[in-house]
Amino acid sequence: MPKVRTKDLMEKFDLELISGEEGINRPIVTSDLSRPGLEIAGFFEYYPAERLQLLGKSELTFFEKLSNQEQKNRMEMLCTDITPGIIITRNQEVPEELIEASERESVPVLRSKMKTTRLFSHLTNYLESKLAPTTAVHGVLVDIYGIGVLITGKSGVGKSETALELVKRGHRLVADDCVEIRQEDQDTLIGSAPELIEHLLEIRGLGIINVMTLFGAGAVLSFKKISLIIHLELWEKNKHYDRLGLDDETQKIIDTEIPKLTIPVRPGRNLAVIIEVAAMNFRLKRMGMNAAQQFSNKLSEVIEEGDHEDL
Structure with a gap:
């Protein structure tokens, strides 16, 4: 199923349908938009017909200077069987040649009261959000001190119980069990919960609880940028775990590498506090304060001083 159709834009941006009603169900496959100034001047060699076309004051003013035959020809070439729509901005009058061509090819012609650049910006943001690559991950997403922390691990390891403790400590739940993730930029992943x-929140022994009902609206968040992944796994006696924090591990989701920490789970460990501190430490690292690296540097200095004294 197409994520966005032309009729969705009509409802979202209050666009007036002028002609080409049969094409309002055409899919929009790209967030890129086009202002076909060169095409109206007659250059169609690289015409991006699959994009939404925006005609502003500049394009239509130039269009009026063309001969009647040129006007008819240019509008016929603008309207193709894959063009999702042509939008006239600033509530300008729609050329009759465009209406005729759009009716023949069933290309929706829409009109907006907004200025061209403003509409261009709003449409781009909306389409990039709707058409962004998406995936779903089994885990829990929590906002901890402004850091979006994705908690992962095998079923039964304690993800939801830890999330409940974090909510009790004043942090905000975004999603439990299934986290829908969309890539809005090259290095930006936004997580949210399925509707x-x-x-x-599902707690074994209690069942399903409504966090907003129990803890209030301040305990939940609709979506959050994912900045850190914390993977919970059962403690393995013979496995080596990072004790200094110098190992930089990442996990790739879609096309984005996210910093990852692996925390072993065993009785007596307060996972909520550990994850809380991990989020605070992550913030400090982003501010340039790395405690593990500072300790390592001091240790190296002490060893070097010891070596010099021996000499």
């Missing part, structure tokens, strides 16, 4: 389980 069916939004604000819900």
